[in-house]
Amino acid sequence: MQSEKSEEMIEVARFENPVEAQIAKGMLESAGIECELTGENANQLIQAAFEVQLEVKARDEQAARELLDAAGEKTGKATLGIDGNRQES
Numbered sequence: 001m002q003s004e005k006s007e008e009m010i011e012v013a014r015f016e017n018p019v020e021a022q023i024a025k026g027m028l029e030s031a032g033i034e035c036e037l038t039g040e041n042a043n044q045l046i047q048a049a050f051e052v053q054l055e056v057k058a059r060d061e062q063a064a065r066e067l068l069d070a071a072g073e074k075t076g077k078a079t080l081g082i083d084g085n086r087q088e089s
Contacts, residue, residue: 009036009055012064021052024068031067033060 015021018040028035035056056064 008058010058010061011053011055012061013054013068014051015054016051018052021054024054024071027071028054028056028064028067031063033064033067035060035064 012035013021013024015024018037021037021040025035025037033056035054038053038055039050040052
């Protein structure tokens with residue numbers, strides 16, 4: 001049986017653009033990391049006022065952060081282009 005702590009969801013990144021959030025989510029899911037986006041629908045209403053949060057289970061936090069860092073997410077802000085490639089700011 002899994003502990004409650006392992007099921008706790010932890011925010012690992014925030015995105016202003018819901019498309020970039022979906023790209024990061026897909027990257028984590030491809031690596032076998034369960035994740036979810038919160039605030040995605042609110043973001044579509046007034047994009048400048050809301051950010052989409054990418055959350056993973058606490059037990060996957062370190063692996064998720066390492067993957068996001070490798071993709072250029074060190075600040076927690078999206079730097080992936082629409083094609084999934086790193087975009088320089």
